[in-house]
Every structure is written in C-alpha cells, then in structure tokens.
Amino acid sequence: MLQSTTSQKYRSFSLLFIFFFSGFAALIYQVIWQRWLVFYTGISSVSISLIVSAFMAGLGLGYLAGGQIADKVGKNKPILFFVLAELGIGIFALVSKSIIYDWLYQSNILSGGSPFQTYLTLFLILLFPTFLMGLSLPLLSKAFEQKNAENQASYISLLYFTNTLGAAAGTFITTFILIRVIGFENAVRLGASFNFLCAITAGVIYYFQNQDTEPATSQTIETEKGFTWNRNFTYWILQYTASGFMAICFEIIWFRMIETMMKSIALTFSIILTIYLAMMAIGTYTGVKMAKKLQNNRLKLFLNTQYLLYIYSIGAILILQWAVSDVSALSFLFEYFQSYETSFAPKIAISTMFVIPFFLMAVPTFIMGFSFTLSQLIIQDKFDEVGRKVGWLQFVNIVGSTIGAWFVTLIGFNQLGTALTIKLVSLIGLVYVVALHRNKFNSLLSRILMGASLILVIVLLPNNEKLWMKLSGMADEKAFIVKEDETALSFIKTLGTESYVYVNGLGQSMFPFKSDITHFTLGAVPALIHPNPVDIGIVGLGSACTLYNAGGRAETQSLDCFEVIVNQPEAVKEYVRRTNDSTALYIMNDKRVNVILQDGRYYLHQNPKLYDILEADALRPKSSYSGNLYSVEYFKLLKSRLKKGGLAITWGATGRIRNGFAEVFPYIYEIDGFMIIGTDQPLEFDENKIFERLENSFTKNHYGRAGIKVRENLEKVIKKRVVLQNGTVQKAKSYNSDMWPKDEFDYGKLWEKILGKED
Template identity: 25%
Template sequence: MPPRVLGLERLLLALFVASGFAGLIYQAIWSHYLGLSLGHAAYAQTLVLGIFMGGMALGAWVVSRRGVRWRRLIAAYALVEIVIGLAGLAFHPVFLAYTGLSQDTVYPALESAAAVRAWQWGSAALLIAPQSILLGMTFPLMSGGYLRIAPRADGEILGGLYFSNSIGAAFGALFATFVLLPWIGMPGAVAFAGAVNLVVGVLAWRVSRRVDAQPSEAPVVGETPVTPSAAPGFFRAMLLVACLTGASSFVYEIGWVRMLNQVLGTTVHSFELMLSAFILGLAFGGLWVRRRAPRVTDPVAYAGWAQLWMGLAALVSLPLFANSFHWVGWLMGLLPRTDEGYALFTLASGAIAMLVMFPAAFFAGMTLPLLTMAMLRNGSGEAGIGRVYAINTLGAILGVVLAVHVLIPTLGLQLSVTLAALVDVVLGVVLIRWYAAGDGSPRTLPGALVATMLVLGISLVFGRADPRALAGGVYRTGAASLGSGVDIPYLKDGKTSTVAVVAGDNWHSITTNGKPDAAVNLDPDADPADDEITMVLLGTLPLALHPAPRDVAVIGWGSGLSTHSLLGSPRPARVDSIEIEPAMVEGSRLMMPRVYRAFDDPRSHLHIDDARTFFSTGRKRYDVIVSEPSNPWVSGVGSLFTRQFYGFLGDHLEDDGVLIQWVHIYELDNPLLATMLAALGQQFPHVDLYLANQGDLILAASRRPLPAPRYPAAPDSGFAAEMARVGLGSAADFEVRRLGDRRVLDTLVRMTGVPAHDDFHPVVSLQAPRARFKNRSADWLLRLETAGLPLLETIAGRRTVPADLVLTEAEGSLSLRLAQEGRRIRAAMTGEPLPGAFHEPSLADAGRELRLLSGAGIGQQDEGRWLAAAAQVAEATLSGLSPSDLDGLWIDPVWYHAEDAPVSVRRVLQAYDATARRDHAAMQQTGLAALDVLDPAVAPLLVREHMLVIARLGAIGQGDLEASVAIERQFGRDVPGGGDAAYGFVRGFLLAWADQETSSD
C-alpha cells in the first residue's frame, strides 16, 4: 500500500469499526422496539433482520448505480453517517408518535386481522427502512473511496473494511444488551448509537478533504483489464453465488440460534451472545482475506474452497450442538449460584456459541471480500462492490424468510442447517470446477467430496440431539437429559420455538425450548399435577369474580386447561384463546380428553396470533382477559408485564371488566416481582392477590371494586367435580387463597423502591435470567402468608375463612395447608375430633407440651418451655382462624388451668387473647406489657417478636400509625430483627406500609 495512504488507513478503519458498532446497536434495540408493536420477540427479530438487510441491499445497489459518478465518495460517506446519526436521535419520539397514531387512530378503524397485520408490518418496516438503506450505503462508499487511492490493494482494503465493520458490529450487539439497556434503556441506547454516527460522520468529513483530494493511482471505472475468465455470464454467476451463500449463512444463523436456545435458554443475553459469535466469525474471515490478499492470485478458487469448507464446518456444528447439553450440564453443576457464577455462565455460553458458530461463520466472512475481488479484477469497476454487497444481502433476506417460514417448520432445525450446508458445498464445487482460473485446484475435488460425504454421514448420525435433552431444559435443571422413565411422544421445531410433550405415568407436560409450560395428570381419578391448580384457578377465578363473564379472552394456550376450565361454566358466550406458536396447540392435543372443551366446545375460538395484534383488530372489548404467558425471563415475554401493556389491556376491557394475571414467584426475585406489580397497580386501582401454590401468584385487577369470590359451579355437576379435584370445592377454597388487596402490592413496591416496569426499560428481561440462574425466589409474599399473626387481615383486607366452612383437601396449596393445620391444632387443644393428620408433627408435639405444662402450676423452670410451645401454637392459629374459631383456644382457653404462673406467661396469654378477639386497643396494651416483663435470657425470640408485632398491629388497627412506628423504635432494638428472626421482614413491611399510608393521606 502506498506510503501516502498508510497515514489515513488506521483512521478510516477505526471509523468503520465505530460505524459497525453503532449499526448493531440499532439492530439490537430496534428488535426491542418492534417487539412492542408486533408482539413477539422472534417475529420482531425476523422483521428487523429482514428490513435491516433489505435496506442495506437497497443502499448498496443505489451506490452501485450512482456512486461511480460521485467524485468525493468519503465525503458522501460522511454525510450518510451524519444523517444516520440524526435519525437515531429522532427515533424514540418518532416511535412514540407512531404508536399513538396506531393505537388511537389506525387500529380502531381496521376490522380485519389481515389489515392490522399489514399496517403493523408495513409501518414497522418504514420506521427502520430509511436508516437501513443509509447503513447499506456505507460499505460501498467507504470501500470505493478507499480503492480510488489504492486500487491495487483491493483485497487488503475490502478484507480490512469488512473485518473492521464486523468486529465493531459484534461488540455493538454485546454493548447494547449488557451495558446500554441496563444503563439508559432503549431511548438512551438508540440515541447513543446516533451520537456515535454523528461523531463518525464529522471525523469522516474531515478525513474526506485529504482522501478525496488524493490522486488515483489508476483509472477507476471500467478501465481495469478484463481477464479471460470474465466471459459472458461470469458476473451473473458471481452475483448468484453471493446471493445463495448469503441465504445459506442466515439459515445457519437462525438455525443455530434456535438450537442453542434449547441449551443456553431463550434470553436476551443468550441471543446477543450468539449473534456476536456469528458476526465475529464473519469479521475474522474478512481479516484473513486482508492479510493474505496480495498472495491471492485467483479469488474465485479461494472463494470456492471457502464455500466448501463453510459447508463442512456447518455440518460439524451439528454434532457439537448435540454434545453441548453435556457441557452446559457440567457447567451448571460446577458454577456457584451467585452473580460471579452467572458471569462465568454467560462467558461460557459465549464460548459454546463460538464453538458451534464461529468456524462456518469464519468461511462465510471470507466469501464476500473474495467474490468482490473477483468482480473487480475482472473489470466490474466500483459498481461491482455495491452489486455484490446488495445481492448478498438480498440472499440473506431470502435465507431468513425460508428458514423461519418454510425450512424449520417443514424439515426441522437439523435438516435445515444440513440443507444449507449442502448448498454451500455445491457452490464451492461449481466455483472450483467451472470458474477458477487455475488448473490444479479441481484435482483435489474428489478427495474433498469424499470427505464431505463422510462428514455428512457423521453429522446425520451424531448431529441429532437426544429428544430427552431437547426437552430437558439443562440451563435450568443442570441435567443434560431427562431420565429414562419418560417418553417424548411429540417434538416439533415450530416457527418461534421447539415444542415437546414429555410423558410419564399418566401425566403429560408440554415444554417450550426445554422450559415446562404446563403439566396435566391424564387420570381424572388420580392426584392432579402441581400445575393444574394454577390453570384451573386461572380459568375459574374470573367466573367467581365477574357477575356476567360473557366475552372472555385468554392470552397463552399452554395445555389448554385454563380455556377448558372457563368453558366448564355455561355463562361465557365466547372464549378467544390467543397463542403465537401453532406447535403448542398441536402438542396440547396429547392432553386429551382432559382439555376436550378447549378443542370441541363451539364457544372456544383459537387464534394463532400475538396478543397485541389480536386485540388491536377492530374494537374488541371483553368482560374478562386471562393473561398466562410464558415466564418473563424468556426473551420478549417481559413486555407483557409492563405498565403500557396493562394499559393496553385495560382499554380492551369493559368498564367492569376483570384482568386475571399469572406470574411465577420461583426463579425470580422480590424487586423484579415488585416492578411488575407496580406496573399493574399503576393501571388498575383495584387488585387482589391469590396464591395458587408456593410458586404461582394470580392477580385479579379491575377498575371497579372486586367482590368476594362466589362459587361458579352448580352443585354435583361435572364441572364442580373437576374443580374439587384440585382443591376448589367451595367459595371458601377461593377465599383461603386470597392474600389481600392492592395495599400489599403497594407496600412491596415501596419496600423495593423500584419503578413500574416500562416497555422502554426492560429490566425484567435483562435481570430475570440472572435470578433464574441463582435459584432466587420472590419469597416476600410467602413470608407474609406464613406470618402467624393477623397481619394481612389488619392492613390488607384479608378475610379469614370460618372453621364451619369446609375446605377441600388438596396438595400443593400453602394457604390451604396453613388453614387446615390451624384447624387441626385447634381441635387437638380443645378436645374436638381431629380433622386429619398433622402436616407438621412438631406442631402436635408443641400442643401436647402446652397442655401438659398448663395443667397445673407453671414453675420458673418451665417458663421458657411454656413460652416456646405457646408461640408455636399461636403461630399456627392466630392468623388462619377467625375470632369465633379461637374461642376456647386463646379466648378463654379451655386447656389452661395454671394458677400461679409467672407474670411473663400471664402477659403473653393476655396478648394472644386480645389478638384472637381482634381487640386492637387491648393488643397494643397487652403487647407492650408483655415486652416489659419478658427476659431475653428465658423468653424465645419468637415470643418477643410476637409481642412487638401484636403491639404494632394494635396501634395500626386503631389508625395510629405514628404509635406503631414509635413502638418499633422504642422496643425494636431489644428484639433482634435479622439473622434467625422470623419477623424481621414483617417488621420492615409494617414500616413501609405505615410510610405508604402516611404519604397517601
């Protein structure tokens, strides 16, 4: 390269690194933006990829047609970068205006789903197409301007620019997800990219005054001698190869991403790691060309061998993928469940993605520079750069469309990648055999073809992953495969995910990318699966709360059991179920006949669509909407738990409509749950919380006050039998699972200090994968439920179920178990018949000891034992039993006969008596009196915590919030609240609640 060019080379390459860096920030962030419009991350990624590549193809084509007439190509490049930057700064306000126009004006005017979808996809494409076209102009402008001053360094320039742009792109994808989104959200990220483009444009403009002024070393356009290989049709052949290899490369990318989702998890982080691995491969392929370009005498032959090796590397990637389940299983067993462990898991995930994707992507990165060199050296001139770039990009779009809509649903992931690999092998053979200039290269083809057949056979045999591994979710469980005791009767690679049905003894579970979504016991006479109470409660709670639920919508199909349960009542006239993945519905047919109404009832209407598109069609309004999407750590699903989406759903509810929302509390932490609760509470003034089991929370939200649940089934009906099987045999079974109203929600939000979850700050999608890896649990609600004092009854409107109302026995319900346990200890203490065996034998032991010690005088030596036993019995009864049921237990206790008990015993008994009566003034008085006499050396910590909280609840019950806080400040320092303290969180919750109530007055 001439010395006069070397001084500018590093700056031009650095500018192109920054340009690629900003370009992939756009692609990453646009996927999040358009996911809010299109309703599904996979569709948004596909559209962004298609428009991004299509726009770049058009931009490159424009330069190929017009750029040869432009004298100052680097100056044109600078102007393009500046315009891209300005568009980046304006993108967020434009998107907000577009969203408002769509929701307020366009959608209400459209009556058909096809019209809505056409508007969504067309308008979304227009949002990003202008910048994409401009981005497509950058490579041919930069390379053309560069080549004008050093045309003999074509390979070095093309490979160097391709490497620079790609390496910047790879880091841009990672920087967008791991730095910008958590730091400044989507608006800040896209503006940051715009600022980068502006800086690049300004610097490029300054450089252009030196570069564009340099005299060319040789004629630029059409004056390079045409070699004999440039026969008629040569250029068309090179362009066809560029198109087909672009298509195969993107079949690889989509196929690898879909496969690795089953190993690494379908998260935002894993997707960007895979994308970066692919782009890094492309980058280093370009670097290889740059470094060896002077020695490349026949770029066509090199391109042919690159194609052939790319196909072989793609075939080898399949056995590597099949073995990656074992690698991830080993990692999950090795790494600690900490932030550091998650960071190492993320790095290892990137390494696995590199191992699978990098080799083939490396050879893919060689092909475009080599094909462009072949065009230039055979007389295409600068126009050849844009043409190759444009046709390669159009091929990429073709690959995306074919992969998503044809190949993967028809052939599956493995065969789709295999077919694309064979296309590349054939392209390589054609280039070497018919278009390479040298005579020696074809002689090695027979050996290469034999090797290809061998690798193809190995790939077909060893590249097929075990279905038990595909359905196992190793990224969650750490097990590389499900056990041999289960079968996989259904496994299909759908358009958006891989769906499997796992079958055991009489039960079926349906999974998405290895994550279980629903499990059903097919034997109606056997115990239900753990998920069944959640799905049946989702389907029956709206029937229990809404007086006339005629029009109902269900977001998410799962097993179909929620829809089936809704249709057990004659009151719904129509149930619209919305599911994005057809394979999910197809797989759920294996749940028959347990879900027969979902398929056979004429009131059931299934829609394969995303929720936003479906609700946007026409003017749909519903009495009830049931939302049970996938887990919010799954990429794109978090947008269904934002304040904007809840407002959107609210607009599609009738004035007295009810929203029923499922959210898990396992594999989540309290701040993440709180931010989603805050989003719901911001849109709905009335919210009730129900605990289905220890892992599933169900929220009922409305803009009108919610009534107490009524039993929705006719007595002795088949529907009533279905409900009773999972523990819903009466209205009391609904009530016992109710934790409280939105005051609980507001207090949890205040304790964490988190804002409402927002579309443009996707903290759940970003942070929930870490919580899942760490096996975290949003346990605050469980701790409130297990608190043995009437906390929720005092502050959150919880209604205690009287003992004369029968509760249906069921496994898995924490609320039911606590209520039943309280009834058992009451019966044991008062001499009534015992309603079933104790779940906790230690509680029965505590009751016996309390009665034994209370039968006569309680000596000083028995004080500690009596207080410990009393606290354990109080913990099991004071919260779960109504005052009438506490008569004889704590109110005038029939088991207490001691005459000369220590003062501490008498004071504690008085405090429990006041609590049982719900006499708030007496609670405050007796709790404080007990605190005055309890000796920390004798009285267990739990007793002292009880007295402190009883006194505070007494003050709260009288409306004296300042007194409650003062009691904590006065006595709290003597009652430890951390470590083994059972009520440390409860005390903090009460402080937050008092603060909440005070600020709202």
C-alpha cells in the first residue's frame, strides 16, 4: 500500500526527526569511546586508526545486514527492527564504561598482547553497538513506500541528512558543552537516553502504522525478489568505494593541516568533524530540495561535481600555502604559524578555527552530501531493492574509508609525505574526466581543459618540505627541519641564534640547552635534589633538554624517555647533523638512555618497573589528550611506579592539577612557581648537600659540556620553593579525572577572547 494518508506523512516525518537524535547519540559515543579506548592502546595515530577502523568495520557490517533485513521482512517490520537496534545501542552505552574502562583498562587484560589481539578485541567490543548503528539507515530507508522512485530516493536522502546533521550537532555539543559540564560518563548516559527516546517513539509509530495497514493478502504479502546486480550497479559500487577512500583521505589530511595551523588544541578534532558533517548534511538537503530541477542529465551533473570536488580540494590547499606567505594581508598568519605558543587573539582564532577550515572543507563536503542525494536519485528505481542498495553502497563506502585511513596513515604520511599523498589522491579526479568523455558529456575542449587543469594544479603543489615550510611560517629551507610519519609532524626552526622544536605546530623546547631554563629546572632540579636517582623516567623527548639535564648525576644508571612521536628522535638527529651540537649528540648516544617510542602512560601501566624520579615534560593543559597526564588516576599510577622516597614531577599549571596531586601525594613542593614535586615522605632541601653534588667531576663535565650555568640557575630556582602540603592528603572539590578532564575542555572564556572582550 502506498503512503497516502496525512497520519502516515506525520509518522514519516517523525522518523526523520528522531533519526537526528540517533546520529547525535552516535557521535557522543564516538568522541568519548575513542578517549576511553586509548587508555589501553596508547595515544598514537596508529592506535587511533585501529579504533576508527574497528568502529567503521561494525558500521559497514551493519549496513550490509540492514539492507538484507529491510528487503526480506514484511511491511512496517523495518521500523520494529530499528526499535530493537536503538534499544541495544542504549543498553550497551549504559554499560560501556564498565566494559571499556573498568574491565579492559583497569584490569590490564590486554597486557603483553600483540597488535592483532588488540585490534580483534577492539573490533569485538565495538561490533555490537556499531553493527546496530549501521542497521538504521537501510532499515528506515524501507520503512515507508513512497509514491514513486524519486520520492523514495529523496526520503532516503532526508534520512541521511537528519542523521548527519544530528552527528554534526553531537560532535560540537559533546566537545564544547557536555564534556565540560557533565563529563564523559554522564554524556554517554545522555546519549543512551536519546537512543531510548528514539526506540519509544519509533515503537509508537510502528504500533499505529500496523493499525492503519490493511491485513496481508496473497496479493499484498511482500516476497523477496532477486537482486538486480548489473554492470550499472557495479559501477556505483566502485564509485562509493572510491568516494569513501577519497573522503577519509582528505579528512585525515585536513585534520593534520588544520591541527598544525591551530597549534594542536583539544578542540581541533571537534571543529573539523563538525564542519565536515554539517556541510555534508547541508549538501544532502540541497540535493533533496533541487531534486525536481535535476531530472535531466543527473549523471552528467554527478560526474562534473565529483571532478569539482577533487580540483577544489587540492586547489584550495595550493592557494592557502601561497596566500599565507605571499599575500601581505595574511602576514599575521605567517607570523603566527612561526610562533611558539597557541593564541586566541580574535584575528588568529577566527582565522584558524573557522575561516581556514571552512575554506578547505566546506565546498568538498557540501559536494559529498549533494552527490549522495544525486546518486540515490539515479540508483533507486525499485522499492523491493531499496534496503539492499542502500546497505551495499554504504558498506563499500565504509570499506573504501577503511582502506583510505590505513593508506594515509601507514603509506601516505610514513612513506610519501602529505604533499605527495594529496597529489596521488587528487589524481582520482581524472577518472571522472574519462567518464565524462566516455559518455560524451561536455564539449571535447571542456574535457581537455578539465583534465589539464587538474594535472596543472597537482604539478604546482610544492613538495612536502616546501609545503610545510610555508605553513610553518618559515622562508629559509636551511633554517627548517621537518620529519613526518603517522604519529605527527616534527619541526625544528632556527630563528636567530636559537632553534625551537615543534610538534604539530606547537613549540615544545629549544636549542642550545644553556638557554632553556624551564627544561633545565624540570630535568636538573629533581635529579640534584634526590639523594640517589638511579632510575629516572621522563615522558616526552622534545629537544632532549629535560633528558639531558636529568642525566647529570653519576649515580643514575637508566634514563627511560617515553616519546609517542616516533619521528622526534630523527628530527633531533637531523639537527645534530646540521649543527654538530655536541650536547644533543651526547645525550642521544648516552648508554644510559633508552628512548621508548610509545605512549608514556600506556607503558607505565603495562610495565611494573619502579623509578626514583618520574615526570612528564611540561604539557599544556589544553592540548589534545593532555587530560591523560593530569588526571588523579595518572598521578596514582605515578605513585605506584615510584620507589620509596621517589619523586613525581608535574607542571602545576592549574589549580585542578595541584588539587589532583594533593589527593595522591602527602608531601608536595613547588619549585620556581611552576614545577610541582610529589612524594610519599618529607623531602630534604639541604642546599649544602645539593651544591656539593655540583662539585662531582661527572656532574661538572656533564653540565659544562652544554655550557649550562648550573650553579647560577640552581641558586635562582631552589630559593623559589614553597611547601604546598606537608604530610596530609587533602580532598578537593575540583580536579581532573579520567572521566572528566576538566582543564583540557575548559574553554569558558574562549569566546570572550575571540571577540576581544578579554585581554
């Protein structure tokens, strides 16, 4: 029976409405589950790619199964299956923290497992909820039979629009509001309530729809018909696979570029994904509204828009890298890219957080959404095949996305570099020029110009070193070092007599070591205070300045340095090769040093080794994932890995960090106004003994080699010490926890800064 009554139309609209909240909840989960999963995989691009791949694998299988179910079950039954799927997602969400964090992480169940075991576990854990999420679109696509194929395609596109718009809203609101106001666990519970709301509403729709449906007869009973898998559908299978590959490739590339230009803050991922999803939703809706005007030459329009997507994507990058270095009006951006710190000055924040992301992403993602509607208008011609067509196409799109994610991560960034990866992905655009030629769309001259234009833009895009040099605010190749792999971008910029180390655009430390008082304090002061620092662990390499200063005692036998950025040691070695800086070369070759290329918290959680000193090199509280190194749970982990009388060191950048330390360590001391030392017993600050240690020949030679005025520096900072806690553990109202990293997401005055209302 065709949909005709007003009540049925309202039910159809209601399904569209609740599908918004289903998408909203899904992105709450993606944002937060990813945070929980890295606790036992470690923070690296590879581990995050594992998580995203596991997430997408479940979705893909759900799409495929959902299409089969939708076409096989009787009239209205797809709505019932949607109800069950939403209930299942909500139930899993309510227990997800117990499974992902409490069981997998706290019990250390994957300790010593292989990467394959880790991925398999991720896949199996996420399979249930993501499979159910994937079921939804194919099921609802078959929920109501429209009066003709065009209306059916438009309805499918509206479903995609509302779900994607909900996902965009979920991404933005989760990061900017929910995490900040209620934390991870409560945000997930809110997502579960949305799933239950969707299930209840869809259940009511199912009930009344059944009441209005005529009893099944031999003429009205739906039977499964053979699926028309012809050459034309095979072409669309290939197109959706290529589309998924391209979309994820550009998304990851855009993230790397924008994160570097923003200087790696916790909001970067949310901003990028919000724009990506929102513009895709708008594009989808625009396609629906223009459906009747697009009746002629839909395939021609589709092929032309795909070409436009590719040439715009690479062309925008080409224009951006040229403009920031050569357009005087944008000189402020060039200067900011060169600078050391993140800035929320109005012009900088608006440019890096909104203007540049929109310029790079808005048009391509709009086209992606528009293309979805256009392709559905072309493909959907039989109601009996609606579910399977949607399911198969979304499944292969996910397959393409998964291949693209691993291509960019393991081959693109590792072997080719960002620039060459962009060029290779953009070459796919030529396929659409060939398709236009085969179908004799556009004039011959037009097709030749289109192909030539894309090739020209690809050729004009500079190589990797020059691309990143411009986007880093540098003009002299000799003063710039770049190392890139799947983990991050490492830069070393020489400005005057000093050189600075950057990771993803944000300054970390500097050369020569004698000029870096901050990292001298972090490294040398704990080592000189401790009576016998045999084993020292440091999270973060940077320029190796903290590591070098921590190694000034002959008593020290091991210096473990945990660095998640795999290319960071190579960047330091390249600096040494160019400058012959003997201090950096010395510490990198020191037999006591063991550089462990792994997430520091993950390593400490997995390994029982005890240390005399443990510290994280100063990490800005608002940097992405910084909450993992400033939570009470992390401080407890540090305490469990210290020998008796051992020292835990952190940057006391905020009151919450200090409160967290006070929850864990009975004795807390502040040095030079920024460094916090925590220990389980009183710390002796005998200045005579400390300065006597400087007379040791090993210590003299070590600091003298770097030209560090160790006595002068030590006298300045050791006098600036304050006892913050002396033997009692305090309970604080506000601190950072794994379930609520408040400092990382506390941008309460961000908008005032952007709008210029705050100095």
